[in-house]
Amino acid sequence: MTKEQLKAKENKLNKEIDLAFDKLDNAKSVLSTAKEITNAIKYSDTAFNIISKLSILANDNDIDDSEQDYYLNDIREKMQELEKACYSAEEMFKEVVSDLDCKHSDLESDLYELTYEVK
Numbered sequence: 001m002t003k004e005q006l007k008a009k010e011n012k013l014n015k016e017i018d019l020a021f022d023k024l025d026n027a028k029s030v031l032s033t034a035k036e037i038t039n040a041i042k043y044s045d046t047a048f049n050i051i052s053k054l055s056i057l058a059n060d061n062d063i064d065d066s067e068q069d070y071y072l073n074d075i076r077e078k079m080q081e082l083e084k085a086c087y088s089a090e091e092m093f094k095e096v097v098s099d100l101d102c103k104h105s106d107l108e109s110d111l112y113e114l115t116y117e118v119k
Helices: 003-043 046-060 065-089 091-118
Strands: none
Touching: 003 065, 003 091, 046 065, 065 091
């Protein structure tokens, strides 16, 4: 390969690296936004409020504590499942970041090898 061809290939790789970096940076920003969205479930008091109001209503109507626990624990368990599902949804964004990070690293390795080849 001539020096001109190597230089052209180097320029092309530099452009691809810049593009890959921009995509990676954007993907990281999207992941951060996804985490902000899923964190909302952590601070949601909806289930707690429902459990609290139902418990008060049940107590006011002489419903046995064990009966309350049976039904209200189901709400607690479903809320925990919902939290887990929300956090696992972040994985799709983490995978994109990981894939783009690998691509960016591969391009930088290619550039390093090309630079070594030129010298």
